[in-house]
Amino acid sequence: MHSRPFKTIAFLVVIASLGALACDLSTFGLGQASKPQIVIQSPVSGAQFREGAEIAVQSVSVDRTGITRVELAVDGATVRADAPPIAQGQTSFTLIQRWQAAPGTHTLSVRAFNASGVASDPAFVSVTITPGVEVPTAGAITPIPPAPTGELPIAPSPSSVLPTLPPVEATVTLTPIPATRAPTRTPTLSAPPGVYAVSIRVDPAAPKRGQFVTFHVTFLNTTGSPQGYRWRIRIFEPDKRNSFGDTAPLNSTLPVGTSVLASEANWRVSGPGDCMQFAARVFWIEPTSKQETEFSKPDGGGPAAGFQVCP
Numbered sequence: 001m002h003s004r005p006f007k008t009i010a011f012l013v014v015i016a017s018l019g020a021l022a023c024d025l026s027t028f029g030l031g032q033a034s035k036p037q038i039v040i041q042s043p044v045s046g047a048q049f050r051e052g053a054e055i056a057v058q059s060v061s062v063d064r065t066g067i068t069r070v071e072l073a074v075d076g077a078t079v080r081a082d083a084p085p086i087a088q089g090q091t092s093f094t095l096i097q098r099w100q101a102a103p104g105t106h107t108l109s110v111r112a113f114n115a116s117g118v119a120s121d122p123a124f125v126s127v128t129i130t131p132g133v134e135v136p137t138a139g140a141i142t143p144i145p146p147a148p149t150g151e152l153p154i155a156p157s158p159s160s161v162l163p164t165l166p167p168v169e170a171t172v173t174l175t176p177i178p179a180t181r182a183p184t185r186t187p188t189l190s191a192p193p194g195v196y197a198v199s200i201r202v203d204p205a206a207p208k209r210g211q212f213v214t215f216h217v218t219f220l221n222t223t224g225s226p227q228g229y230r231w232r233i234r235i236f237e238p239d240k241r242n243s244f245g246d247t248a249p250l251n252s253t254l255p256v257g258t259s260v261l262a263s264e265a266n267w268r269v270s271g272p273g274d275c276m277q278f279a280a281r282v283f284w285i286e287p288t289s290k291q292e293t294e295f296s297k298p299d300g301g302g303p304a305a306g307f308q309v310c311p
Helices: 003-027
Strands: 037-042 048-050 054-074 077-082 090-100 104-114 123-130 195-203 214-221 227-236 250-254 257-262 276-285 292-294 305-309
Touching (some): 054 123, 077 090, 090 104, 104 195, 104 305, 123 195, 123 276, 195 276, 250 257
Parallel strands (some): 048 123
Antiparallel strands (some): 037 054, 227 276
16 A cells, blocks of 8 residues: 555656756766857958058857867968867957968958867958058168369469369268158959959948948959959858858949959848858859859959858
């Protein structure tokens, strides 16, 4: 007659054991691990720097298990990896990573790793590096020698002979020649015959949710004659193959040389939410098949522009 209370007690013991086991599994990392979060505080996307400048990329990353490493990449290639002073990791880690600027438009990205080895989604900014100004060295100043002292040889005239003159010290004042600045050189782009997309600029550089975005594309036409294209911008989330959205297609004639065209300003991120990372890429549309192909840069890479949309 004591079997019913015994079954109740046994059931409660089993439930408590399962709860303890779930906690243990979470403790040993067998539960679902959350990703770290990271944002770039500076520079802002669209910032411009001179060639050779040292760019300080400041990021803030957070994770409840602790941040153990932050990687800085330029155009997808990792250039720095830094760890916090606490080997076990820090739940919040503010870091400045430096990169020597090289000419061109570059996408900077950072990614944080936690103590479990889980990586955050990357945070992106796009920066433009302009060529430096060459300052020529001022030429050497050659001093003017003083005039010779003593008698000045004067050819006698038939009527008179001039007397001997006393020595004369010549005083020479040297005026330094100031160095002049050479004008900033605009780099000349050269590539095999074709049409290329050199860079993409996001306007505004740090758009807000609900704000329409315009993308300015620098094209390079080396075919020797104007070329007509139907093109548009497609926007991607990091590590996603399908686009998050796109701009309306445009029909444009690209003149020979470089030109800058603006996309339709019909794309935005609507509704409430957190900050989101994106990469903008430019595609041309084949008139018959409607197949879309991404423009490439003269070096073969794609001119993606990373940016962030926040509330």
